[in-house]
Structures are given as structure tokens and as C-alpha cells.
Amino acid sequence: MPFPDSPLEFRDWAYLPPEIVELISTKVKSIKDYVRFRTVCSSWFSASLPKLRHHPPQLPWLMLPYNPFKPGDSSWLVFYDFWGYKMHKFHIPLSNDTTCYASFRGWLLLVGSEGEEALLLNPITQARIQLPPFTDRIEKTFANCKLTFSANLTDGNCMITVFPKRSRLLFCCRVGDSCWTRYDCRLNGTTKLADVTYSNGLLYSLYEGDMMIYESNKLVQKIVLEPKLRTATKCFLEGKSGVYVLALHPMKNIELYQFDEQFLELRLISDTSNKAIFYADNSPCLAVSTDDWDSLDGGSVYLDYNCSSDAWKSAVESPYRIYCAQWGNASIRHVVQDPSKKRRWPLEPAMWFQPSFF
Template sequence: MSIPVDWSDLPPELLEMIAKKLNIHKDYVRFRAVCLAWRNAAPKIPRHLPCQLPWLMLPRRTNQDPQSNHRSFISLSDDKIHLLNLPEDSDSHRRCGSSHGWLVILEETPSISILNPLTQSKHQLPPLSSFPNVTKFDPCEIGREYTLKTSDGDVYTCNSKEMRDSFIKKVIFSSSPSNEDLDYYAVAILNQTGDLAYCKKGDQCWKFIDDANSFCEDVIFHKGYFSAVSKYGTIAVCDVNGSSPVVSFIETPRQIGGDMQYLVPWKDELLLVTRYMEVEFNMDQNKLDILYKTTEFRVYKLVSNGPKWESMSELDGWALFVGENCSISFRAYEYPGCKGNCIYFTDDYSEWNYNGANGSHDLGIYDLENGCVEPLPCYPEKFYNGRRWPPPIWITPRVGGSTSVDYEKNV
């Protein structure tokens, strides 16, 4: 005769040990939902969890109610769509990066907001008007609200939409803004000038990393420093911890070819990912339309003896995620729904607001072993008529820091 077991009577220390063995957010949430004893044994904020497989944040659907604040996020691990209420991401806003689970959001004001979609936490970065090359902001000057100066001393103006849409390419963080006890740095790549700018948590203005101009293809935080890459594969290593930035360079033989470059941390090493595209320019009813499609990726590993970039034909079972997000890599077999030796990419080529333009978003999965581009199996293309702006973006779901929002209610 079997003796019935009351699972709620398990010792709290054993439950805590089991909870710490869980590495997937969804499993942790379900663990806490079993009963009150299990919930009390596992902290509400699971600080032990590793970085989670990215979700794909989708644009508004073509037929979506304009008054709706809901945004759709696709989870690759279970092919499910999660709806989150994000009034901060309206049609008048633009996303210009995701890093450590936070979105960077611009609008038609100088404000630069950062938002954690899961916890609804929100902070502010220094405004657009505080960049060193912005000499004046006057909201009364309709159509030319911003006055800017080039490095050569030339002066020009931009309107609020132009600044929102094309001034900043991408923003990344050194660590998660969720941790209120720690400082973090943000680095922004500027689109038109190729400058890198940075700020520290609590700063009121942005500062240029003067020696790193033109290293504007991509930037990541790697081994305690920001590393930025040029079009030709040279790396600028930027230390922004002191009173002024210190920049050193990793001079590699010039990389020729490709349309875009990404830096990706992989294991304990650094990868250069080169993206090749087919681009067409069409005039339709006196309107310029750019059609583009990714055809290939090539991957190189940084070899310190040289230094040089060494070509790679496979990723040892890892997967890379690139786009407007902070580039990231995962050991695929540890994450359901993730395919190894593949590059998951999103549409981050165009710098202009192409809402409603012809064609579809340039996103998918590139298999490095067979050289083929596959569609994302979970992407609901039927909901979109033409390209929608802003484009889809990868974001790593992350909770942490001080918040009153119950994570279980958001997934």
C-alpha cells in the first residue's frame, strides 16, 4: 500500500535548492504557482537565472486598433505570443536598441526613455538635446527644432521626426539598469556622424568618445569594456570608467566585403559577423523605395596572435542573435526551440521610417552549415501588409530590481 505524499510538506531548504536548479523563467513561474509553501521557498525575483532566450517584439499589426497599447512578443521556446501592455511604445515612438532586457525608446521630444517590458520599470537617459553636437533645441522652431554642428564646423538643422528616426542607430548598456544598487553606462552609436557617445547612470548629458569616431558598425560590452567595430573589422576598445575615455585599438587585416558588421561575444571570445545583402532602389510614384534581402552571413573569430580574424564554418552548437539589439549568443541545446550553428537576425538595415513600404521585413534564420536562409517559423507575416515601422527587435526577457509588478501576471 502506497503512502500518500503531501508535496507542500517538503522542507523549505530542499524546495529552495530545487528552485535554484531551474534555469528557464517559465519553469520558475510554474514552480512558484504550485502552492503557498513552494511560493514562499522561492524568491519572487529569480536573481540566479541566466540570460533567457530572446523574445521577438513585433510591430503593430496592420489591422490593430490604433488605441490599443498592447504589443506582441514571440517566444521562440514555445512558439507562443505574449501580449504586454506598453503605452510607452505608441506609433509616435521609435525603438533604438534593446540591452539586458530593456528597450530604448525615442519620441518626437528630446526625451530618451528606457523601459523593461516585463516589470514596466522606466527610467530616463540624458535627452537628445544634450549630445555634444546638438548646439540648440527650440520647440518653437517648427520643422527645425534642433541645430547641430559637424566636426568641420558646418551648422545644419533637423526636425523632431528626423532626430527620432535617424539620429541614433543603437544604444546598449554595460549592465542591467534593473539593479538599483549598481551604476551602469550606456553607449550610443550615432547614425550620420559615426560618433560614439556615452553616459553614466545619473548623468545629465552625453559625452563623445573622441578617439573612436567611425567605429560605428556595432558595439558590445565585453570583458569590462565597450568594444566597437569599424566597417573594415578594426576594433576600438573603450574604457569609460575614468574622468575621460581611454581608447585602444585591435588592428586586424582589413575585412573587405559585406554590408553590415556585428560584434558578438561567444564563449569567452569575440566574433565578427558580416552580413551580405541584395539591395534595390525603386522609384514608385516619385517616392524612393528601398528593397533589401539578406543572402549570407560570414563569421570570424578574433585570434590574438596577429591579431587577425579567423573564418569559422560552424559555431560549436551555439546560436547568435543580431539586429538592433545588443548582439548575444546562446548554447542552443540548453534552450528549447533554439537551433545551433545558426544566426537569428532581424531587420535593422534601413535608417528611415518605411512604414507601409513594399515588401516584407528582412528577418529569419541563417544556417551556417548549409548556407541557407530560413524564415522564422513563428513569425506571423499574414498580419502585416508591407513593412511596418519600427521593425521587429530581439529582447531578452528579464526581471530584477525593485518592482511591484507580479511577473506571473505578465507571461
């Protein structure tokens, strides 16, 4: 496309040279803004890459378990970005019987009410990966679910693992498989599994008193947890620096541990000034480094507050609230209140979603 000769025509940004458009695109840090950038016009679309690897880790959005704009319409997924104080809506023309059960690395696990339909969806790119159907009782076992991958989904050996926390079962498959491989994940037939995650291709499983590490379904290491961790509510964190464990003790004291691969032990992190934890009721957690985010408080835990169990009795509207707590401090400060003010009890818990192209 020729560049206009008249200075007045320079107001039409569609005529910017492709190399300038590409340079500008690299300065856009928000994934949602980058998607909008590419839809400005055809010349901007062709001059920018479909996915930029320069994007820093995106701060999580809170995925709401309801549609505040059109109640009962599940064809829209609604997220609240409380860093930008705005809502994001994505139209997903799927069956109304399809429910989102988990989120991991920018992907959502969507499962039909009877398990006959299961897929992974990236709401940013609209990419979909069909999964084998589930034959177990989805409506009960999948109400509280963990999704994790052993590698990037483009890796042919990537193992997709689904762990319904109210079940003793673990489901695993690869992209293209026709069925799930099902495992009974009780330890010694009695102790239930608390959480699972992958790191460097190894599967980590967390029990009441032990952490087990598996490679290709073979146990390679067993770590006995210290006594005070046995009574704590524990879960894995998805971080880039290895395996983390978040421990919530009976007195509501929160501690963060990191697994030392050299000495094969969990070590308490005493300096949490550059870490933030995102925790939603009954859903997986995220660990985010605060180094690149001036607006993010270090040493903090961001919590989704699921309204009180008494709310359903009066059938009154009860909003979501997001709070921020400091490690070692019992006080909790209010961050934001329900953006829609239309939430009613009871509802499935919200979940954190970290936008990603990949």
C-alpha cells in the same frame, strides 16, 4: 500556515511547505513561467525568490514593431516566442509617442518622439531606469539604434552607451546623470562608426578597416582588419565568451570571428557547431551557445525577414517570416511565418529581445 490534516486537502497546493515550493521553483527554467509561478498564490510568492540566478540564458523572442491585437495601441509590447509558438504581451502604460529603439540584456530603450522622455524598461520585472532627455533630432537619428552597457546596471560606474547608426554621434551617461555626454565617433573625421560594444569594461568600436579599443575614453589598442573584412558588412555580437564580429560578405557568405585578447587579433571560428546567431533587419545581433538547447540548431543564423520593398505599393498585408541559414550554405529554410498575419508595410524593423531578470 498549518499543513492540513485531511488527505483530501492535499489537493490544495497552496499548503505545500515553503521549502518544497522553493525547491520546485528552482526547476522552472523559463523566466516567463517563473513569473507566473510566483503569482499562483501568496504562499508561493513568499516562498520563492524575486529573481533566480540559476536561470540559463533565455532564447530570444522577436519583438514586433506593431500590436496585432489592437492596431495603433502602443501601450502594449508584443513579443513572439517561436520556440514555444506563442505570443507574450506586456502592458506598458506609457505615452503613445514613446517608441522602443533598442534592446540589450533584457532591457528596452524607450524614447519620446521629441526626446524629452528617455528610459530603460525591463518588461519582465517592470523595473524602470530614468535616463537624461535627448536634445538631438530623435525622429531621424534614432531609427536604427544600438544600446550597450559597460557593466551591470547596479554598478555605480556602469556606462550606458547609445549609438544611433544613422548618425555620427555616440551618447554616454551613467544612471542618475542629468545629461548625455556626446561624442563625434567618426574616425579621422571621415570614416563612420559601424558598431560598438563593451567587454570587461573596455569599449570596442568597429570601423570599415579598423577596430579600436578604449578605456576611460582613451585609445589603448588599434587593430587593423584584414582586407576581406574591410569590404564586409560587420557588427559586434553580444556573447559571454568575449567579443565576436559577424561579417556578411558581398556574396552573402557569413563568417564569425572572435577577438583574441592575447594576440590582439580577430580569428575566424571554423567550428560553429555550438553557436547560433540571431539577426534582425537593422537591429543588434545576439550570439547564443546551443549547448543547453536541444531545439536550437548549431552553426545557424536565425534571420528576421522584413517584407519586400514592393509590398507598400499594393498596400497588401505582408507577413514577417523567420528563416534559418547554415554557415557556408546559401540555402535558407523557413522556420515560422508571421504569427498575427496583420503586418503591413512600411514598419520599423523587429528586434530580438533576450528575457532577463537583471
